[in-house]
Amino acid sequence: MMNKFNLLLLFILNFLIFSCGSNNGNKKSDFSLQINENKSEFKLNDELKASILNTKNKSIDSVSFFFNDQYLNSSKDGNFNLNLDKVRLGNQLLKAIVYSEESADTLTRSIQILNTKAPVLYTYEVINSYPHDITSYTQGLEFHGDTLYESIGQYGKSKLRKVDLESGEVLKEIELDEQYFAEGITILGDKLYQLTWQEGEGFIYDLDSFEKTGTFGYNQSEEGWGLCNNGQKIFKSDGTEKIWILDPETLAEKSYIQPTTHKSVSTKFNELEWVNGKIYANTYQKDGVAIINPENGAIEGIINFSDLRNKVTQHNKLDVLNGIAYNPETDKLYVTGKNWDKIFEVKIMEK
Known part of the structure; x- marks a missing residue:
């Protein structure tokens, strides 16, 4: 058994060890x-x-x-x-x-x-409209070639679809298990990546077959909202002020930008789309789309889509603007919303 002298010596040594070195607060x-x-x-x-x-x-x-x-x-x-x-x-x-x-x-x-400058304000002109499934709670929208891919949310109703733009015909569809709420998607190479909302897990699919080939975790963020990519990096929103930059191989969250104006840091960016070197992002429950510099997070523009919802069939499940798809082959931009019966081709112009 330790005597009192040894106990005192041990206490003094421990005190000296923890008193030296870096300041731990x-x-x-x-x-x-x-x-x-x-x-x-x-x-x-x-x-x-x-x-x-x-x-x-x-x-x-x-x-x-x-x-x-x-x-x-x-x-x-x-x-x-x-x-x-x-x-x-x-x-x-x-x-x-x-x-x-x-x-x-x-x-x-x-x-x-x-940022030093206020965002440039833009408006839009509807060039064309196409049929959209009125029951689709749109969470992600993206072109690959001339084919549209859509992620549809809500528990028990989440799906991944391949859709013909002009007719609205569903070319291929899979349903997610009931415990998943599907969110944004993006396509890189021959893989399609899909987020889930609060399940802390994303899915990787073979683009052609929709066969699930892997999963990935969210690491530092708690939720999955939107995805886009620039051909090298994947960007992910999570509802906070952060848009995460993911490693395209491991999907690990390596760093982030914070969308910021000349007055404040913004949050709740949902669907993301890569358009000519910028990130287009709609704010959840708002009618605007922000144009974000992916290098420093500056919000360089705001597109006002405030009256677009009035151009679709009005019903009791009609919900917010959500769904941005850019076709780089035709340089055309498309937007829709949750439970909207139309997808709109739009031309953006400065106010």
Whole structure:
């Protein structure tokens, strides 16, 4: 049995071990991360100036600065300047690790970076309309060649379809198990990817046969809303302010952008579509489609579709705009909604 002296020695050793090393938040740091003018809101292209306040004049070996865990540079004097010209917009985290006297203190400050310009406002003209299944609770819509693919949601009614645009004829269809609520889809190569809403799982299909060939998890996000791709990367919305960028091989969520205007960070982006280098995204329960820069998240335009719902058959299950499909072979854009009986070919023009 341990005597009192050994117990005291063990306590002292444990205290010394946990008192050394990096600051884990249990003790107040001798340093603080200061941002010039104590600013927390910036615009794209602003200059961010930060410094380390050394309250006890401890000897600093070096300071490493990070932007959302991405290493930027190191400083001996604790001063830091960053031009915000090539950064992602939205809610960001500036982090500094101060190395001093064989210890490391981690300091953070939250900032928000907004776009410099208001979104350009667009309206539309209906060029043509095509029949759409009025019972389809549309969650995802995408062209491959001249054929339309559609994901239909709701528990017990979720489906994946291949559809002829002009006639509305269903060319191929599979039903999902009742425990799944289908969401957005995208096609990359010979694979079709489909999200489910709150089940934390996506499905991978062979494009031709609709045979399920695999599944993927959501990792950091909790829900699945919309999908699109640029031929190399897959983008995924989850209802929050984040649009995730997925590894096309593993479908892991590697990073994200945050759709942001000159005033605020936006949320609830649902169906996504890649259109000429931009992400088109409709906001859930709204009649607008945002045009998003995929590099930094800037919302560069808003398309107002507010009266389009009035052009379809009115009934008690009629729901919101949801469904954007771009055909790159014809350079034509199509939109529809949940339980709409028409798909509209539209031409977008500045107001």
